[in-house]
Every structure is written in structure tokens, then in C-alpha cells.
Amino acid sequence: MGLTIDRVEGLKREALGAVAHAWNQRDIAYGVATGAQRYPERLGRDLDVLVAGSDRKAALRIALDVLAGLGWTPILSQMAWGEVWRISAIRLDPRPL
Secondary structure, eight states: OOOOHHHHHHHHHHHHHHHHHHHHHTTOOEEEEESOTTTTTOOOSSOEEEEOGGGHHHHHHHHHHHHHHTTOEEEEEEOSSSSOEEEEEEOSSOOOO
């Protein structure tokens, strides 16, 4: 079965929902700035999330662990301007929804 837009959107929703759930369980202070305007039908190409400075390290670790646990390969990179981090994730063999 090939990947359709709906399958890709479902995989993105699953991953991002799991990260948000884990952050909520740990009382991480965060807010989605952009990328969720059409949620839940569609998510943007990327999601910009603001995290309280005191929660930054925990939020990054949790997101990386959750994504890896769902079969994604997360890649963490620091942007050139200050304490701005990006998590990119790829998934080579998506499981059926």
C-alpha cells in the first residue's frame, strides 16, 4: 500500500499527538506558534513550537524519545541564532494506520 496524503497526515498527527501527550504528562510549558492552522484535517509542512526556557532540555529529550519509540528517526539540530532548536524526523517504513 502506497503512502497517500491521508496516511502521511495520520502518521504526523500520531507522532505530534504523542509528543504533546508526553509533554502534558510532564507539565512542559509549550505553545504551537504556526503549522496547525488547519488541524486536525491537515498539519503544516512544519510546526513551530515555543517552549519555556526552563523546560527546553526536558522537552527536547521527551520529543526525541517519543518519536524514536514510534519508529521515527529524529534528528536534532541547533539553529544559528541562539537557543533555537529543530527536530526533524524521517520514517522509512511506516506501519499501517
